Amino acid sequence: xxxxxxxxxxSAMLSCLYSQELKTIxxxxxxKLRGLPVMQALEKRASANExxxxxxxxSDLSDLLWASNGINRPEIKKRTAPSAMNSQDxxxxxxxxxxxxxxxxxxxxxxxxxxGDHRNLIAGNQSGVADAPVILLxxxxxxxxxxxxxxxxxxxxxxxxxxxSQNIAIFCASAGLNTRPRVGMDVGSLRKIMNLTSTQYPxxxxxxxxxxx
Numbered sequence: 001x002x003x004x005x006x007x008x009x010x011s012a013m014l015s016c017l018y019s020q021e022l023k024t025i026x027x028x029x030x031x032k033l034r035g036l037p038v039m040q041a042l043e044k045r046a047s048a049n050e051x052x053x054x055x056x057x058x059s060d061l062s063d064l065l066w067a068s069n070g071i072n073r074p075e076i077k078k079r080t081a082p083s084a085m086n087s088q089d090x091x092x093x094x095x096x097x098x099x100x101x102x103x104x105x106x107x108x109x110x111x112x113x114x115x116g117d118h119r120n121l122i123a124g125n126q127s128g129v130a131d132a133p134v135i136l137l138x139x140x141x142x143x144x145x146x147x148x149x150x151x152x153x154x155x156x157x158x159x160x161x162x163x164x165s166q167n168i169a170i171f172c173a174s175a176g177l178n179t180r181p182r183v184g185m186d187v188g189s190l191r192k193i194m195n196l197t198s199t200q201y202p203x204x205x206x207x208x209x210x211x212x213x
Contacts, residue, residue: 022099022112027062029108030070034063035174045169048178051132051209060175061094061134062108064208067171068092068136069164071105079105081164084156089144090164093194095119095135100194114193121193122185122205129182132207137190138164143199154201161203168206179208 035041056064066072069081069092083089092103094110097117101110122137123129140157142150165181172179182205190202 022101022115024112025101025110027065027108027110028059030063030066031059035171038170038174041170041174045173047169047180048209048211049180050212051128051178051207052212053131053133054210055097055133056177056208056210060177063175064134064136064168064171064177065092065094065103065110066105066108068168069103069105070108077106081160081167083160083163085146087144087146087156087160089140089142089157090160091139091141091200092164093137093139095122095137096133118190118193121189122182122207124184124186126182126184129207132178132209134209135205135207136168137185137202138204138206139194139196139200139202141197141200143197157201158203165204165206168208172208176211177208178211179206181206 036044067080069079069090071077072080078086079088081090093113094101094103095118099115100113100118102113104111119130119132119135122135129135138161140161142153142157145153145156148156169179169181183203185202185205187202190196196202
């Protein structure tokens with residue numbers, strides 16, 4: 001009887017784990033008519049110090065990701081953010097309560113990376129950052145640069161990540177969301193849990209939330 005109960009319990013646990021597996025999230029097409037004019041968004045751009053915990057709507061999440069580094073010219077596969085030699089070296093990862101996802105701009109979707117809430121690895125000592133429902137981590141893969149020394153590639157990588165981060169900031173200002181660019185994070189732990197290669201460098205992160213009232 002005990003053995004039967006053990007088998008049933010184990011089966012139930014497997015079923016529970018299976019049901020909680022991350023699935024690909026299909027995103028909405030970007031709403032290109034929303035938000036403030038550019039000059040007003042620049043006027044409102046600021047680095048937030050507090051982040052609310054309310055989850056972003058699918059529309060806000062979709063538009064945020066497209067603005068960060070989405071494809072704005074499908075016929076030539078060019079992005080909203082420029083990159084050195086059009087290397088498109090910056091990948092955008094979304095850290096959320098349920099897990100980590102990779103933004104697939106071509107498919108306009110979020111692809112699962114790993115389950116679990118790992119926002120604390122980015123927040124570090126600034127624990128309030130982990131309250132943000134979404135933290136976007138910008139990772140450059142310098143192997144995508146076709147030339148240059150590793151030192152030069154890292155310079156280009158930092159430049160490209162900075163541009164993506166600014167796209168996030170301007171979108172958030174336009175859409176009434178909180179964000180700030182950050183470099184603090186547990187890079188070693190992130191490398192392990194995300195299974196990053198030696199040419200992939202986590203460079204910047206942007207926590208994003210609705211304003212704290």
